[in-house]
Amino acid sequence: MNETRRPPAPHPAERARTIAARGGRAALLPSDGTENRVTPVLHHVHPRGDATVLLPDGHPLVEAARRAETTAVLEVADHAPVPLREPVRGLLWITGWLRTLDPREAREAGLEVAEDRPDPRLLDVGHGVSVLRLTPASLVVADAEGTTSLRLDLFAQAEPDPFATHEDHWLRHLELSHRDVVGLLAQHLPEHLRGGHVRPLGLDRFGLRLRVEMSDEDHDVRIAFSRSVGTSQELAVELRRLMGCPFLAQRR
Incomplete structure (x- = not known):
């Protein structure tokens, strides 16, 4: 198994x-x-x-x-x-x-x-x-x-995550102004969760976390980046990769 x-x-x-x-x-x-x-x-x-x-x-x-x-x-x-x-x-x-x-x-x-x-x-x-x-x-x-x-x-x-102080602003902006981006990110969710209400939950150097609010319960899903990131530029590349922008995903 x-x-x-x-x-x-x-x-x-x-x-x-x-x-x-x-x-x-x-x-x-x-x-x-x-x-x-x-x-x-x-x-x-x-x-x-x-x-x-x-x-x-x-x-x-x-x-x-x-x-x-x-x-x-x-x-x-x-x-x-x-x-x-x-x-x-x-x-x-x-x-x-x-x-x-x-x-x-x-x-x-x-x-x-x-x-x-x-x-x-x-x-x-x-x-x-x-x-x-x-x-x-x-x-x-x-x-x-x-x-x-x-x-x-x-x-x-240990050190706090490099995005800890900016995370709140970025996720609120994503929630309020870029629901289309949240929809693109939702394509990475398991099939059985794609009918729920998808919300941005968290962000760290390893990936993005989404909260899926279903009618009966909530589910937290981590969507991993291809590598650990430490700057806003690296973060932008990984987010675009997850959204399906291959020309930017090739940048290192």
Whole structure:
């Protein structure tokens, strides 16, 4: 019996770093026996896997983590850039120890975050907002490619996908202004999925992902490029190849 070969995809650590870099919606889940989900004022996952989390002064979790380190899970959700019935396309869970930083540490942490991700909410540090640090013990990434537990060193060594910061704009433009292109790309779908509503779901250096919304369920399909790409020019060649433009597909 022949096993179907899966298209090449980014390594799980790269997918996790991409979710972290995109900075999607986050929730903090304390391990205190309750099911409370805390929405941070701001969160930032650092390349080494630890996370800086901002919460309002006086929040019970701020006080608990000031008295003693407490365990918690930071859940970062990667939402599709186009409206879908099921918008979450990936999740990153960081489990570790949470502690509240003192004022000096909080200022330093705010400056460190600002270097990577300037945000006006950082100006509230020390003025109604406290800073907490989550030191990781384990990381798990889950998406259409699978669910994988990651070693911290692999996460730290990986880089986000080269198109992570531009993906949202490109896919929204594809959805709103180039439905004809989506139709051409749909020719690569399996026969039994071609009657569904095809939406652009994701883009990375290995290929394009489409969401097919059927009447009963959704299907995510990866359409592979002929090679890994790293620039917008290389990406344009591969997209035209998938659309059926052979004169451009010969360019290298």
